[in-house]
Amino acid sequence: MGSTNGYDALLVVSFGGPEKPEDVMPFLENVVRGRGVPRERLLEVEAHYQGFGGVSPINQQCRDLIAALDVDLPVYWGNRNWHPFLQDTLQRMKDDGVRKAAAFVTAAYSSYSSCRQYLDDIAQARAAVPGAPEIVKLRHYYDHPGFIAAMADHTREALDRLPADVREQARLVFTAHSIPVSMNRTAGPAGGAYEAQLRRAAELVTTQVDEGRAWDLVWQSRSGPPQVPWLEPDVCDHLEALHAEGVRSAVLVPIGFVSDHMEVAYDLDVEAAATAEKLGMALTRASTAGTHPRFVSMVAELLAEPEPVPCAATCCPAPVRPAHRPGR
Numbered sequence: 572m573g574s575t576n577g578y579d580a581l582l583v584v585s586f587g588g589p590e591k592p593e594d595v596m597p598f599l600e601n602v603v604r605g606r607g608v609p610r611e612r613l614l615e616v617e618a619h620y621q622g623f624g625g626v627s628p629i630n631q632q633c634r635d636l637i638a639a640l641d642v643d644l645p646v647y648w649g650n651r652n653w654h655p656f657l658q659d660t661l662q663r664m665k666d667d668g669v670r671k672a673a674a675f676v677t678a679a680y681s682s683y684s685s686c687r688q689y690l691d692d693i694a695q696a697r698a699a700v701p702g703a704p705e706i707v708k709l710r711h712y713y714d715h716p717g718f719i720a721a722m723a724d725h726t727r728e729a730l731d732r733l734p735a736d737v738r739e740q741a742r743l744v745f746t747a748h749s750i751p752v753s754m755n756r757t758a759g760p761a762g763g764a765y766e767a768q769l770r771r772a773a774e775l776v777t778t779q780v781d782e783g784r785a786w787d788l789v790w791q792s793r794s795g796p797p798q799v800p801w802l803e804p805d806v807c808d809h810l811e812a813l814h815a816e817g818v819r820s821a822v823l824v825p826i827g828f829v830s831d832h833m834e835v836a837y838d839l840d841v842e843a844a845a846t847a848e849k850l851g852m853a854l855t856r857a858s859t860a861g862t863h864p865r866f867v868s869m870v871a872e873l874l875a876e877p878e879p880v881p882c883a884a885t886c887c888p889a890p891v892r893p894a895h896r897p898g899r
């Protein structure tokens with residue numbers, strides 16, 4: 572074993588998702604523990620998962636990505652919220668004699684939810700496994716040419732699926748998971764990095780697809796208590812607003828995600844598609860990076876880069892949660 576930088580394994584770190592109906596509630600409870608997500612929201616999301624047979628697509632998408640990788644290192648996989656859990660994977664890595672691994676996280680942007688929380692989860696899992704390998708998180712890749720090329724290809728394909736008579740005027744509507752406004756304010760070393768990085772990625776993709784075409788960045792999958800402000804507008808409200816302005820066609824580009832997991836399959840392909848249908852708008856949805864060959868080769872390129880400088884401890888801090896109110 573061994574490679575540039577002394578990595579002796581690659582660890583793919585992901586969100587995790589249920590794979591049978593009985594997994595759904597325990598998975599959701601892992602995701603929202605201590606986060607103040609209202610019970611009604613949780614039950615709503617449970618219904619989305621049960622509507623798909625209790626199976627999130629995300630785990631299979633991780634397996635597919637891992638199968639597609641062409642790297643000279645053993646590849647391991649550990650999740651934040653469901654099996655295979657990070658802690659179990661780190662134990663296995665330790666037992667296999669791994670000393671230092673690079674971590675590829677399936678989230679491209681800076682924010683507590685998309686970066687720091689994964690770092691914290693890795694640290695927690697390592698603390699529970701004495702002698703666990705050192706883990707070096709690979710850098711953010713939202714503007715990496717491999718990620719951008721994959722998204723540009725998929726955006727072109729989605730444009731081509733629109734009826735020819737509305738293709739020319741179609742708006743590119745980039746979407747990402749909404750986060751609390753306060754979480755965006757503290758994202759990255761100088762704040763605002765989540766939104767700024769998404770805007771940069773959307774701009775790079777648009778330039779490759781069709782420089783000068785109109786595009787927007789909007790948000791999806793809002794969670795959390797209703798009194799907490801999250802990034803807006805929501806994608807469905809935005810489709811309504813575009814329609815009111817006379818826009819009759821759009822391509823949804825889920826630039827905020829790296830695979831077509833549940834937020835994409837439900838919030839875009841079911842909810843946003845129904846909104847477009849009701850409005851009489853032509854709408855297609857670009858695939859996420861998934862196993863696009865340029866995205867897959869990007870992972871090997873990141874592994875070969877000099878070891879990244881770790882994020883400062885003050886970067887993307889954990890949000891201050893409302894105090895727990897007994898009886899709720």
Ligand SMILES: CC1=C(CCC(=O)O)c2cc3nc(cc4[nH]c(cc5[nH]c(cc1n2)c(C)c5CCC(=O)O)c(CCC(=O)O)c4C)C(CCC(=O)O)=C3C
Nearest residue numbers: 586588602606616627628629678684685748794832833834
């Ligand atoms: C920024 C971001 C990403 C992108 C970066 C990344 O990819 O990591 C992301 C991805 C994902 N989010 C996912 C699922 C969920 N997220 C939830 C809740 C939340 N997400 C948040 C943020 C993000 N989430 C936040 C601030 C919350 C509120 C609770 C909290 O403060 O933590 C909930 C609770 C129920 C609800 O939606 O209310 C679920 C079930 C899945 C798996 C999908 C599948 O199963 O296929 C994936 C990939």
Ligand SMILES: [Fe+2]
Nearest residue numbers: 684748792834
């Ligand atoms: Fe989420």
